[in-house]
Amino acid sequence: MDLLNNLAIGFGVAFTLSNLMYAFIGCLLGTLIGVLPGIGPLATIAMLLPATYALPPVAALIMLAGIYYGAQYGGSTTAILVNLPGESSSVVTVIDGYQMARNGRAGPALAAAGLGSFFAGCVGTLILAAFAAPLTELAFQFGPAEYFSLMILGLVGAVVLASGSLLKAIAMIILGLLLGMVGTDVNSGMARFTLDVLELTDGIGFIVIAMGVFGYGEIISNLSKHSSDRQVFTASVSGLLPTKQDFKDMVPAILRGTSLGSVLGILPGGGAVMAAFAAYTLEKKTKLAPHEVPFGKGNIRGVAAPEAANNAGAQTSFIPLLTLGIPPNAVMALMVGAMTIHNIQPGPQVMTSNPELFWGLIASMWIGNAMLVVLNLPLIGIWIKLLTVPYRWLFPSIVLFCAIGVFSTNNTTFDIWMVAMFGFLGYLFIKLGTEPAPLLLGFILGPMMEEYLRRALLLSRGDWSVLVTRPLSAGLLLAAVLLLVIVLLPSVSKKRETVFVED
Amino acid sequence: MRIKSQKDFFSGLMFAAVGGAFAAVSSTYTIGTGARMGPGYFPLVLGVLLAALGVLIAVRSFSSGPEDGDPVGRFAWRPLIFIISANLAFGACLGGLPSIGLQPLGLIVGIVILTFVASLASDEFNPKETLILSIVLSVFSYGAFIKLLNLQFPVWPAFLGL
Numbered sequence: 001m002d003l004l005n006n007l008a009i010g011f012g013v014a015f016t017l018s019n020l021m022y023a024f025i026g027c028l029l030g031t032l033i034g035v036l037p038g039i040g041p042l043a044t045i046a047m048l049l050p051a052t053y054a055l056p057p058v059a060a061l062i063m064l065a066g067i068y069y070g071a072q073y074g075g076s077t078t079a080i081l082v083n084l085p086g087e088s089s090s091v092v093t094v095i096d097g098y099q100m101a102r103n104g105r106a107g108p109a110l111a112a113a114g115l116g117s118f119f120a121g122c123v124g125t126l127i128l129a130a131f132a133a134p135l136t137e138l139a140f141q142f143g144p145a146e147y148f149s150l151m152i153l154g155l156v157g158a159v160v161l162a163s164g165s166l167l168k169a170i171a172m173i174i175l176g177l178l179l180g181m182v183g184t185d186v187n188s189g190m191a192r193f194t195l196d197v198l199e200l201t202d203g204i205g206f207i208v209i210a211m212g213v214f215g216y217g218e219i220i221s222n223l224s225k226h227s228s229d230r231q232v233f234t235a236s237v238s239g240l241l242p243t244k245q246d247f248k249d250m251v252p253a254i255l256r257g258t259s260l261g262s263v264l265g266i267l268p269g270g271g272a273v274m275a276a277f278a279a280y281t282l283e284k285k286t287k288l289a290p291h292e293v294p295f296g297k298g299n300i301r302g303v304a305a306p307e308a309a310n311n312a313g314a315q316t317s318f319i320p321l322l323t324l325g326i327p328p329n330a331v332m333a334l335m336v337g338a339m340t341i342h343n344i345q346p347g348p349q350v351m352t353s354n355p356e357l358f359w360g361l362i363a364s365m366w367i368g369n370a371m372l373v374v375l376n377l378p379l380i381g382i383w384i385k386l387l388t389v390p391y392r393w394l395f396p397s398i399v400l401f402c403a404i405g406v407f408s409t410n411n412t413t414f415d416i417w418m419v420a421m422f423g424f425l426g427y428l429f430i431k432l433g434t435e436p437a438p439l440l441l442g443f444i445l446g447p448m449m450e451e452y453l454r455r456a457l458l459l460s461r462g463d464w465s466v467l468v469t470r471p472l473s474a475g476l477l478l479a480a481v482l483l484l485v486i487v488l489l490p491s492v493s494k495k496r497e498t499v500f501v502e503d
Numbered sequence: 504m505r506i507k508s509q510k511d512f513f514s515g516l517m518f519a520a521v522g523g524a525f526a527a528v529s530s531t532y533t534i535g536t537g538a539r540m541g542p543g544y545f546p547l548v549l550g551v552l553l554a555a556l557g558v559l560i561a562v563r564s565f566s567s568g569p570e571d572g573d574p575v576g577r578f579a580w581r582p583l584i585f586i587i588s589a590n591l592a593f594g595a596c597l598g599g600l601p602s603i604g605l606q607p608l609g610l611i612v613g614i615v616i617l618t619f620v621a622s623l624a625s626d627e628f629n630p631k632e633t634l635i636l637s638i639v640l641s642v643f644s645y646g647a648f649i650k651l652l653n654l655q656f657p658v659w660p661a662f663l664g665l
Contacts, residue, residue: 054653165511167560171518174553178525178546185542192542193528220586223624224579392629393636396621399586400614400640403593408654416594420587427583431575432514450545462538 007129010359014367019062022055023364026063027371030070035078035383036394040088041071042440043218043398045334046210047405049341057342058357062364064338068331069121069314069365072272073372076113076307077383080106089272089310092280096295096302108242109303112250114377116308120258121369124315127262128322129362132351135323139348142324144455145466149476151449154326156480157267158438160487168434176439179204180446187454199414206337206443207409210330212419213436215402217426219395240377242300249292250304253283257305261312266319267328275313276306315365322358323348326445330437333444508568509575515561522553585624593617597656606661610649614641 013019033044045064052060075090080097093113100109142150159169182193183203194200242250260282261275283305284295295302318335320328325347327333339346344354351358376383406419429436460466468474506512526547535541596613599606618637622628648654 051648051654165560167556167563168511168514171514171553171556171560174549174556175518175521178521178549178553181525181546181549187540188533188542190532190542192532192546193525216586216590220579220582220624223582223586392622392625392627393632395625396589396618396633396636397640399589399621400593400617400644403590403617404644404648404654407594407597408648408656411655413594413598416590416598420590420594423587423590424583427579428517431510431578432517433510433573434514450540453545454540457537457540460538462536464537 002133003129006133006355006359007363009355010129010361010363013058013356013360014062014363019059019360019364020367022059022063023066023368024371026066027070027368027375029063030067030072031074031077031372031375031383032386033067034071034074034076034090035386036074036389040214040218041068041331042210042334042437043215043402044071045331045338046207046214047401049207049334049338050405050408052338053341057339057344057354058360060338060342061335061357061361062368064335065318065361065365066368069311069368070372070375072307072311072314073114073117073376074383075310076117076303077110077376077380078387080109080113080303081384082387089276089314090307091273092276092306093303095280096297096299099296099298100300100303103298105298105300107240108246108300109298110380111240111242111377112246112300112304113307114373116250116254116257116304117311118369118373119254120261120308120312121315121372122366123258124262124265124312125362125365125369127316128319128365129359131266131319132323132358132362135319136348136351139324141472142348143470143473144452144459145470145473146476147324147326148449148452148456149467149473149480150324150326151445151452153476153480153483154320154328155438155442155445156483158329158441160483165433166487169438172429172434172436173438173442176442176444177446177449179209179439180443181450186447186451199412203447204418204443205409205415206333206440208406208415208418209422209443210334210440211402211406212422212424213426213429213439215398215426216419216423217430217436219398220423220427221430222391223395240380245291246300249289250300253301253305254308256282257308258312261309262316264309265313265316265328272310272314272317275309279305279309311369318361318365321346322350322361325350327441330440333441336444506564506568506572507566508564508573510573511564511568512561513575515557515559515564518557518560519554520557522550522555522557524550526550526554581626582624585620589617589621589624592620599661607657609657609659609661610644611641611658612660614644 014023029044030041033041044067048064048067052063055063072089076093076097078084079090079093080101083094083098097109097113100106155173159166159173182200184191184201191201257279260279264275264278280302283301288294293299317328317332320326321332321335325336325345327336336346344350344357402419403416406415407413409415426436456466457464467477529543529547529550532543533541534543534547593613593616595605596608596616597610615637618640619633622633622636645658649656649658
């Protein structure tokens, strides 16, 4: 069995003392930022990227991955106890989770979220391990045309699944692609859009954009709300154990959430947030048993399913990154950055050239999930304490860590001036109701897309039909068109709006 | 004619302007042909697309939008200015400003200044608390970033010559 062999290599790597420690640090940090509202995995990973320079690549990736899926666990705690999504992927958990807490059932709600996430995490990791090899095989048949079409599909996916206006999301992607063009053109060696600023010839640092838009923009927007809106009411937790009936209700919901989340995670543009939304919508469609409370009033299925789905989605969204080298969402785009920092070119060759990294990362995810259950259930008291830390202490610390993170990337103050500008832009985006995540994805994919399009058209002597005459490429483009058509159908677009109105 | 969605109208304008600017600049670069793309080819296509989308979004904002007109709302200048300046001041402390002859003041001074300026962004500013917070953050950052992660920052003001 190849798979078992590979997993054995992976566990061998992941079970070394230092890697266990980094997995633990990642999970701990992930839970921490998941619990704290107003700071997400995106900003945290961006902040810690520079700090991972000194680490070996495996350790760095293990830690950063831990932050991402750890945040999925932590987010649910805040959602249930405080009626605030600690993480955007926990937005729907708030609806039923907080109601359960108000009815004195915070414990079972937390347990449902934790156990659901754990189960989903294990399944997601297995899927990742099982699908990685065949998908990598497929990836080796990809030429430039296929890669270009795949990126189109990915970007369309990101648009379709973004909340709010479709047109604005497309515009944000293109804006991201354009920002990615800033810097020296690899083919002609010409400096583009640099406005004669020397520092810009290397392009805009993506940490600068991530930090400015997601870190500062969010903080400014949070502070502009009145302080009473940020007040924290903490429900008390007594007794974690769900009843027998709870178990009966939540097991099928967890199974449905896990399968839905795993599929949506693999799809380009998918990931934890969309998975949670879809899972909740699905649960609402199923029939209520006579003994159950309705959704929105504290139904345990409304907690278990989306929490399982977001964790499964977080896990499987590593598949396109590790096999094709294409990030399906903004967090994965940061992981591309992390890999490039360590001189690893993301793509199908990672599995063969760095097997210990590839399988070590996968194995560490399983270990990380186990750690997280322990961190989040028995130790729940610590996180509840943390929720009482006032925001006025929190945000200066976040500003500081962002600034340190940005400065330490290149040790230049120029990056600090840039991040200030992007902080303003990030706030502007929030004010204008445009979602910034597609922008970051476009920014990462921009240079790659241009390069692949160039190569594809060079090979075909300028004939654009190469994109549709090669069967794989045509299939990918067809999928992208189908996705767009589906969301544009009046019945679906209406439903899509109602799904997102629920937050 | 009334604008039905202010947010859409202004974001449309923003996209149109930025797209137009990118397109205009790219058209000064070599465009080339499909088979031999110049540095201006891809950005020109994207810039034109973005500008067109921006116009479309702005035009549509006249016909559809939520009932309240989807106002952009007031800018929160206080947090905006203080958060951004806290960040700028920190940069100046670490890197110094050679153009006006300011030498780096180092990490610790930077942290104290950043904490105070950033805290002013909130409407519940409390000097005593902020002082304590800045000390805690200084100690933590010194331990974590300088000692543990070994980042190469100036820690103390350059004029002390430490």
